[in-house]
Amino acid sequence: MQSRLPEYCDLYQLADKAATMSGNWPIAKMPRLLTMLAADTGEAKAELEFGKKGRTRFIKGSVSVDVEMQCQRCLNPTTVGLKAEFLVALVENESQIEKLPEQFEALITEGRHFLPDVIEDELILAVPIVATHDSQCSDYVKAYEVVPEEYQQEAVGKKPNPFAVLKDLL
Numbered sequence: 001m002q003s004r005l006p007e008y009c010d011l012y013q014l015a016d017k018a019a020t021m022s023g024n025w026p027i028a029k030m031p032r033l034l035t036m037l038a039a040d041t042g043e044a045k046a047e048l049e050f051g052k053k054g055r056t057r058f059i060k061g062s063v064s065v066d067v068e069m070q071c072q073r074c075l076n077p078t079t080v081g082l083k084a085e086f087l088v089a090l091v092e093n094e095s096q097i098e099k100l101p102e103q104f105e106a107l108i109t110e111g112r113h114f115l116p117d118v119i120e121d122e123l124i125l126a127v128p129i130v131a132t133h134d135s136q137c138s139d140y141v142k143a144y145e146v147v148p149e150e151y152q153q154e155a156v157g158k159k160p161n162p163f164a165v166l167k168d169l170l
């Protein structure tokens with residue numbers, strides 16, 4: 001079983017030590033991501049590699065998780081696999097962002113940082129604008145469709161009445 005990611009870390013220190021880590025973080029603890037989802041179940045799995053390239057400290061990583069989103073065609077839940085690979089440079093202020101080599105995203109931080117926020121940011125970027133079922137929604141909808149009770153009763157009421165035949169005879 002994988003362990004939880006650490007919470008507050010000194011990112012500059014981890015980069016200087018060229019640390020690597022892997023860990024999980026529950027969806028239920030990502031409030032910004034949660035606003036885009038239909039359920040709070042699941043745990044993101046992350047692999048992180050800290051390091052330094054020239055004077056640039058960075059985090060290279062990948063994160064993935066299956067989440068539930070509302071299908072925009074049928075409005076039922078659908079499972080969406082979120083996956084992100086990233087290369088984030090750690091910078092102290094905005095003026096440093098311009099100097100970064102192109103391949104880097106930037107994270108402004110003083111060092112001490114809530115590490116799961118990095119994961120959450122990347123997952124938010126990976127959320128599709130519109131989620132839909134891969135195949136036909138109709139298969140899915142049929143399985144979940146419930147016939148309203150009034151309709152069932154009405155159907156029962158329409159059964160031929162055996163006395164109706166007698167009435168015709170009279």
Ligand SMILES: [Zn+2]
Pocket residue numbers: 071072073074075076078132133136137140
């Ligand atoms: Zn659907």
